[in-house]
Amino acid sequence: MLQQVYPSARHDYCYELNKDFHFAAAHYVPAEEAGSCSMLHGHTYYANVTVAGDELDATGFLVNFSVIKKLIHDRFDHTLLNNDTDSFDxxxxERFPTTEVVARTIAELVQRYLDGTPNKPSCVQVFLRETPTSYCVYRPKRTGKAGGHE
Structure with missing residues (x-):
């Protein structure tokens, strides 16, 4: 993956980790208004996941880079996203496999994993590029949690 500068997520955490990866997947948007996107087609998605937190785990990691990639790449690579009915409907x-919903879904899957870790970092941003000229940034809404993020 080419090195790229991503928009910064605002947060008050001490540590911020970013993981880049890509996955190839097909999808279609099941709405007539989606035009040509309603036809089955594929993309090589490029993703950047931002995790932030104040505490490191027992290995000195905020979260292991490989875990983030595995959570998403192993689930979505070389699939038809529409077939993942746990993620899309x-x-x-609100659950069509659009770039926006895929980005939100990545954030939710990563956060679900992070919530089960002792140091409980937060997924503060997902940058998802669908084509060379089109991408989405998803940032979960802020809450009153320590560090100021969901």
Missing amino acids: EHNS
Whole structure:
């Protein structure tokens, strides 16, 4: 993956970790208004996941880089996203596999893992590039949690 500068997520945590990876997947947006995107097609998605926190784990990591890649790459690479009915739903536009929803889903999957770790860092941003000219940035809403993020 080429080195790239990503938009910065605002947070008050001491540590910030960023993991770049890519995955190839097909999808379609099940809505007539989506135009050509309603037809089955594929992308090589490029993702950057930002995790932040104040405490390191017993190995001195905020989170192991390989865990983040494995959570997403192993799940989505060389798949038809629409078939992942745990993540996407063809009857609910809030869960169509659009770039926005895929980015949010990546954040949710990573956060679910992080919530089970002793140091409990936060996924503060997902940058997801679908094409060379199109990308989405997803940032979970801030809450009153320590560090100021969901």
